[in-house]
Amino acid sequence: MRKFVFSLVLILLGGLAPLPGQTFEIEDHISVGPGNARQVLRVISNGDAVFFEPTIREFLADRPDVRVEYTVASSAELMTAMGDEGLEVDLAISSATDLQTKLVNDGYSLGYSSEITQRMPEWARWRNHLFAFTQEPAAIVLSRRALVGLPVPQSRQELIALMRDHPDRFEGKVGTYDLRTSGLGYLFATQDARTSETYWRLSEVMGSFGVRLYCCSSQMIDDVSSGDLTVAYNVLGSYARAKGNPKDVIVILPQDYTIIMLRTAFIPKTSKAPTLAGSFIDHLISRGWEAAPGAVSVAEENAWTQEAQALRRIRMGPGLLVYLDALKKAAFLKEWSSAVLQ
Amino acid sequence: MSHPILLRGSIQRRLIVQLLSGAALLAGLMFFVVQNYARDLAGQSQDEILAASVTAILDSASVRDGDLTVDIPYFSFSMLGNISEDRVFYAITRNGSFLTGYPDLPKPAAATSTGPRFRTATYDGESIRLVTATRRMSVGNQPDFIEVTVAQTRYGLRRQLAGISRTVAGFGLGFFALAAVFGIFAAQSAIQPLRQLAGSVSRRGLSDLRPVSAPVPAEMESLVGALNGFMSRLKTSLSRSEDLIAEAAHRVRTPLTTVRTQAEITLRRVDKPENRQAVREMIRAIDESSRAAGQLLDHAMVSFRSDHLETEEVELGRLTRDAVARLVPMADLRDIDMDLTIPEEALQVRGDPILMQSALLNLMDNAIKYSPPDSRVHVALRRVGTSAEVSVRDEGAGFPKADMGRLTRRFVRGGNTDTVVGSGLGLTIAHEVARAHGGQLFLTNHSEEGGACASLSFPLS
Numbered sequence: 001m002r003k004f005v006f007s008l009v010l011i012l013l014g015g016l017a018p019l020p021g022q023t024f025e026i027e028d029h030i031s032v033g034p035g036n037a038r039q040v041l042r043v044i045s046n047g048d049a050v051f052f053e054p055t056i057r058e059f060l061a062d063r064p065d066v067r068v069e070y071t072v073a074s075s076a077e078l079m080t081a082m083g084d085e086g087l088e089v090d091l092a093i094s095s096a097t098d099l100q101t102k103l104v105n106d107g108y109s110l111g112y113s114s115e116i117t118q119r120m121p122e123w124a125r126w127r128n129h130l131f132a133f134t135q136e137p138a139a140i141v142l143s144r145r146a147l148v149g150l151p152v153p154q155s156r157q158e159l160i161a162l163m164r165d166h167p168d169r170f171e172g173k174v175g176t177y178d179l180r181t182s183g184l185g186y187l188f189a190t191q192d193a194r195t196s197e198t199y200w201r202l203s204e205v206m207g208s209f210g211v212r213l214y215c216c217s218s219q220m221i222d223d224v225s226s227g228d229l230t231v232a233y234n235v236l237g238s239y240a241r242a243k244g245n246p247k248d249v250i251v252i253l254p255q256d257y258t259i260i261m262l263r264t265a266f267i268p269k270t271s272k273a274p275t276l277a278g279s280f281i282d283h284l285i286s287r288g289w290e291a292a293p294g295a296v297s298v299a300e301e302n303a304w305t306q307e308a309q310a311l312r313r314i315r316m317g318p319g320l321l322v323y324l325d326a327l328k329k330a331a332f333l334k335e336w337s338s339a340v341l342q
Numbered sequence: 343m344s345h346p347i348l349l350r351g352s353i354q355r356r357l358i359v360q361l362l363s364g365a366a367l368l369a370g371l372m373f374f375v376v377q378n379y380a381r382d383l384a385g386q387s388q389d390e391i392l393a394a395s396v397t398a399i400l401d402s403a404s405v406r407d408g409d410l411t412v413d414i415p416y417f418s419f420s421m422l423g424n425i426s427e428d429r430v431f432y433a434i435t436r437n438g439s440f441l442t443g444y445p446d447l448p449k450p451a452a453a454t455s456t457g458p459r460f461r462t463a464t465y466d467g468e469s470i471r472l473v474t475a476t477r478r479m480s481v482g483n484q485p486d487f488i489e490v491t492v493a494q495t496r497y498g499l500r501r502q503l504a505g506i507s508r509t510v511a512g513f514g515l516g517f518f519a520l521a522a523v524f525g526i527f528a529a530q531s532a533i534q535p536l537r538q539l540a541g542s543v544s545r546r547g548l549s550d551l552r553p554v555s556a557p558v559p560a561e562m563e564s565l566v567g568a569l570n571g572f573m574s575r576l577k578t579s580l581s582r583s584e585d586l587i588a589e590a591a592h593r594v595r596t597p598l599t600t601v602r603t604q605a606e607i608t609l610r611r612v613d614k615p616e617n618r619q620a621v622r623e624m625i626r627a628i629d630e631s632s633r634a635a636g637q638l639l640d641h642a643m644v645s646f647r648s649d650h651l652e653t654e655e656v657e658l659g660r661l662t663r664d665a666v667a668r669l670v671p672m673a674d675l676r677d678i679d680m681d682l683t684i685p686e687e688a689l690q691v692r693g694d695p696i697l698m699q700s701a702l703l704n705l706m707d708n709a710i711k712y713s714p715p716d717s718r719v720h721v722a723l724r725r726v727g728t729s730a731e732v733s734v735r736d737e738g739a740g741f742p743k744a745d746m747g748r749l750t751r752r753f754v755r756g757g758n759t760d761t762v763v764g765s766g767l768g769l770t771i772a773h774e775v776a777r778a779h780g781g782q783l784f785l786t787n788h789s790e791e792g793g794a795c796a797s798l799s800f801p802l803s
Contacts, residue, residue, distance in 0.1 A: 105429045107466050127427040127497075194416055318430035319420025327434075327442040328414050 024081040026073050032056045033067030041068045041276050044082075045093035046075045046184075047263065048218065051242070052093075059283045066276065074215070075099050075183030082108055082268060090271040091280055093263065095136065095236070096183035098190075098320040100264045104129045105321060109266040110274055116282040124262070124298040126316040132262035132298050133284040135313065138188045139237035140252040141221060141244065146173065146230035155256040156198045159231065160205050167209065173230040174206045175220045178213035179336055184261070185214075187314070188234040190323040190332060191259045195312055198256065200339060206233065207340040224249050236261070257310040262298070264316070354533045361525030369514040369521070376513075380506040384499050385471075387425075392473035393458040395422055395492045399434070400477045403488050410436065410481050410488065418492075426498020431465060433491045443491075450474030450491045468495050535559050539566065551577040580650070587642050594635040602628045637767040640700055644771050648778035653692040655803060658730045659684045661695060662723050665702040673710050673719065680706075683722040689730040691800040693779045698800070701775035702732060704768040705796045709736040712794065726799065729781065733797040740787035740794045749785060772798055 030049045045052065049072055056068045071089075073081065075096035081087040082103050094100050103109060109129040117131055124132040140159060142152065146169055153159040163170045177185020192199035212229070214220045217239045220232035225248045240251045265284060267277045285298065314320070322328060398418035404411060412434055422430050433443035448463035450472055458475040472493040479486040535558055542556065553570035605628060609621045666682050673680050691698075709719045717737040724731055741749060749769050769783070776783045781800040788795050 107429065107468075127429075315420070315423070317420060317423025317427070319416055319423055321430060322414050322416050322419050325414055325442055327412060331411070331413065 024073060024077045024085065024087075026071050026077070028072035030056075030070045031067060032070065033060050034064070035067070037067035038065040039063075039067070039273060039276055041066060041091065041273055041280060042089045043068060043070045043091045043093060043280070044078055044087065044089045045070065045072060045091075046078055046095055047093060048072065048239075055284065055287060058287065059280055068280075074181075076181070079103065079183065086270060087268075088270040088272065089268055090273045090277040091265055092268055093265045093284075094183075095261055095263045096187055097132075097262045097264055097314050097316060098187050098324055099183050100130055100266060101126065101316050101318075101320040102324050104266055105318065108269055110269055110271060112267055112274070112278045112281060114278060114282050116286050120285055120298055123313065123315065130264050130266045130316060131281050131285060132264045132316070133281075133287075134238070134263045135260045135296050135298060136263060137237040137253050137311075138192075138234045138259040138261065139240050140254060141224050141232045141235045141240045142250040142252065143173075143224050143227055143230050144248055144250055145227055147250070152250055152252065154252060155254050156196075156202050157256065159233075159254075160198075160202055163205055163209065163231075170209045170230050172210045172212070173228070174209045175212045175214055175223060175229045175232040176206060176234055176340075178215060179333060181215050184217075184236070185234065186323070186329075187261065188259055189336065191312065191314055192234070193332070195257055195259070200335075202233070203336065203339040204342075207342045211340055213340075218243060221249065234259075255310070257312050260311055260313040262314055262316065353536075354529045357529035357532060358525055361528065362522055365518050365521030365525060369518040372517065373507075373510050373514045376510045377503070377507055380510070381503055384502050384506075388471055388494065388496070388499055389458075389460055389473060391422060391425060392471060392492050392494060393475070395419065396458055396473050396475045396490045399432075399490045399492070400475055400488065403477065403479060405479060405481050408482060410479055410486055412441065412488065412490075422492075422494060426494075426501075428498050429468070429470075429495045431470065431493040435489045437487050438489075441488075447491060447493060448472065450489070463493075465493065470495050471499075535562055543569070551580075583646065587639060587646065590639060594639075595632065598628060598632040598635065602632065634767075637704075637771070640704070641767050641771050641774075644697055644700060644774050644778075647694055647697050648774055651694055651697075651778055653694060653779075656691050656693050656695045656698060658689045658691055658698075658732065658800070659723055661699055662702060662721065662732055665699055665706060666721055668703065669706050669710060672707075676710065676713070677715050678710055678713050679718045680710075681718050681720045683720075683724075685724055687725070689723065689725060690803050691730055691779070692803040693800060697775045697778065701772040701798055702734075704771050705732075705734040705798065708768045708796070709734045709738075709794070712736055712738040714738055725802070729799040729801050731797050731799040733795055735788055735793055735795040737793040741785055743787075769796070772796065776800070 028049045030053060032053065049070060052070060056070060060066055060068065075094045076099075078092060078094055079096075079099045079102075082089075082092055083106065092100070092103070104127060111128045112131075113128050117125060117128065120131070140153070140156075150162065150166065150169070151158075153162045163174070177188065179186045179189050189199070212223075214223075214232075217236040220229065220235050221240050221243045223229040224232050224235075225244055227248075235251075237251060237253065240249065244251065265281050267274050267281070271277055287297070323332060395418045398415050399412065402413045402415050402418075404413075419430055419432075422428070431444045431447050433445065433447040434441045446465075448461070448465055448470075451459035451461035451474060453459060453476060458473050461472045461474070463470055463472060470493045472491055474489060474491040476487055476489045479488055538556075539554065539558065539562065542554070551573045553573060554566050558566050602625060605621055605625045609618060609625065612618050612621055662684060663682065666680050670680055706719065706721065713719055713736040719737075720733075720735045722733050722735075724733075769785070773783045775781075776798055779800050781798065784795075784797040784799070786795045786797070787793070
């Protein structure tokens with residue numbers, strides 16, 4: 001677990017308290033731009049700071065009087081902070097498309113419209129409140145070393161067969177998200193379950209190999225790279241491509257179906273700089289994302305069609321509220337636990 | 343003679359205004375009716391999809407392991423996202439106690455029947471539509487009531503309605519424009535027979551008093567009937583007055599001629615100088631009466647014909663020559679020479695030859711009457727610019743200067759004419775004829791040799 005209570009640390013270091021009065025856990029914080037800037041854009045995001053810093057610097061290139069305070073928190077913490085605590089930030093960015101949708105549905109957002117948002121595809125925006133700027137696939141990440149001499153599975157069925165045929169290589173070396181703590185993991189899992197019964201079979205097989213549960217994609221990738229894991233399931237493909245060394249890891253977009261997550265942004269109602277936040281949204285949308293491998297800009301409608309046949313892009317809308325229902329979530333986690341934690 | 347016509351309103355304008363206001367009213371009515379209908383329809387389709395969502399959730403409720411579970415199906419909400427981007431809220435209660443969803447959602451409509459209940463309420467500052475249904479389950483022989491409410495904001499509905507309103511407003515405007523074009527066209531074609539009638543009547547010749555024979559619409563029957571009746575009465579009255587003039591001329595002149603003849607015979611028989619003088623006085627009075635009657639009838643004829651002027655091409659040279667020829671015998675009686683100058687070119691004017699001749703005869707008659715014996719009357723025709731002018735000059739005393747302005751009035755005679763028989767109508771007749779033909783009558787006194795000069799001019803055709 002890589003969670004720290006950063007605010008205290010920052011105060012002790014004499015830094016600026018990024019988000020005064022907060023009680024949620026933050027994971028990281030960076031401040032880009034002059035300390036005495038006239039305008040401050042406060043961003044809360046579940047995206048790693050290292051991925052976003054270049055984007056922020058580009059944004060600030062022609063805005064010398066703006067500073068960006070970029071705070072990283074998990075999607076679940078972000079949900080709590082926005083929903084229950086009424087956190088005052090100017091922009092909320094998250095890969096948990098469902099939680100973002102719920103926040104917008106429940107009225108925590110401001111509408112925004114610009115030439116750029118009007119030009120983007122219909123599926124990439126919802127209610128002119130929520131805007132997707134990258135689409136990132138859920139991938140299977142395999143250790144090249146652990147698979148030596150074995151065929152590389154291209155689908156869930158092949159993975160299940162491979163695990164059953166070679167239990168020695170997978171015992172205790174299977175990883176996936178802990179759905180109880182990871183919002184993104186829960187989103188991928190529910191979309192999986194909605195799409196195919198294969199998911200439950202896979203979960204049972206993973207459970208039978210003593211699956212290890214993670215909070216975040218980065219750590220799964222690290223462990224696959226180091227050989228601690230043979231396979232990690234439902235890893236964020238963009239991170240895997242960016243972090244994993246191709247000599248160590250194989251990133252597979254399953255051929256049976258590939259869930260595509262939309263990383264989205266919205267302007268919270270509490271924003272003090274909605275115009276600046278809107279400009280940042282425009283920047284996120286119009287910026288090409290080639291620099292971040294694995295992430296694909298929403299402008300590229302037909303990304304990955306070479307690699308994966310059945311793309312299932314998560315559709316923003318009220319459907320995403322279903323698995324966030326307390327009863328539904330409890331029932332799903334119960335079923336998942338009984339499958340995985342044997 | 344055209345009298346000013348008082349105008350009030352216009353049938354065409356009134357028709358257009360009425361048709362346009364009717365069209366505007368209908369277009370507005372259509373707009374509101376269609377908009378209301380669309381609002382009902384759009385509201386109905388939102389209600390239906392919400393009801394379908396509620397039913398889907400209720401259908402997912404089941405008794406499992408002796409307890410009630412509700413497994414909200416994915417499509418129960420995702421289908422709401424298919425029709426609009428509205429916010430979705432829901433609440434599920436079991437036996438009145440809150441199970442899951444949005445606990446502060448407004449209370450649903452009270453149950454009146456078994457079907458879904460609908461309600462519009464405000465939630466989170468927005469107007470929402472709530473649809474609720476209840477289902478009775480049975481858990482271990484205990485009745486269990488599960489109630490599902492699904493609600494949605496109404497942006498999509500409003501946007502849809504705004505779109506429909508725009509479209510319908512466009513239709514309404516188009517409808518109105520079309521109706522306006524038809525209205526203007528209809529008004530014009532309704533007026534058309536009136537215009538045609540007016541045109542055909544005003545194009546008629548002056549004495550054309552035939553009834554209108556062209557077919558007219560039924561609505562104009564009474565107007566055309568009245569017009570025809572009026573024209574036939576006018577025709578009758580005109581021919582009656584023509585008859586009267588002819589009759590009067592005949593009845594007055596003939597007995598006077600008889601009386602004069604008798605008086606001359608009597609004069610020859612009477613010897614006593616005082617008696618002869620009396621008879622001479624009588625003859626003189628008869629002459630005066632006869633002449634006055636002639637001129638009166640002349641004048642009546644001139645007035646009548648001037649009012650109903652019928653023109654033809656008239657060669658003025660011949661007309662003048664004829665007039666002189668008719669008066670030469672009378673001039674000879676008084677030893678007066680008539681002297682005529684006519685140009686070689688033919689001078690054509692448009693006019694009524696009878697009237698023109700009457701005018702010339704009157705002027706020459708005057709000149710002969712007022713000429714001293716053994717003098718000359720000079721008649722000359724010449725072209726003056728675009729007019730032809732006939733001047734008649736005598737060698738008498740001339741017009742009295744004081745009277746020059748009023749001599750053309752009826753029954754006015756010069757102050758120096760006591761010794762001459764006259765009615766005072768001669769110059770009036772000439773003046774009226776000139777005016778009826780767009781010409782003029784000039785009265786001057788010849789400067790060197792004295793004598794009166796009357797010039798009558800007519801525009802050349």
